[in-house]
Amino acid sequence: MHFPGGNGVRVDSAIFSGCEVTPYYDSMLAKLIVYGENREEAICKMRSALGEVVIEGIETNIDYEYEIINDSKFISGNFDVDFIEEFNKDRRAVG
DSSP, X not given: OBOOOSTTEEEEEOOOTXXXXXXXXXXXXXXXXXXXXXXHHHHHHHHHHHHHOBOOSSOOOHHHHHHHHTOHHHHHXXXXXXXXXXXXXXXXXXX
């Protein structure tokens, strides 16, 4: 397991290498937070930080997160509270 770090990158988690994740554990193993001078910088940092995350032995949603941060609506900031629902509908229609 490896989590990213650096200026503008923060990880909140209680898991560690060798940790057993039981079915009773909160499904959010870690929270990855980034910030930058502007939206574009923050998105770039998130892409980079996601690329550094390594969690083996358990399924993660890292690929899904990449899809979200590379979506044109997300990048533009032109979305509302229905974004994820619409994004998932679009994914199902394509896939």
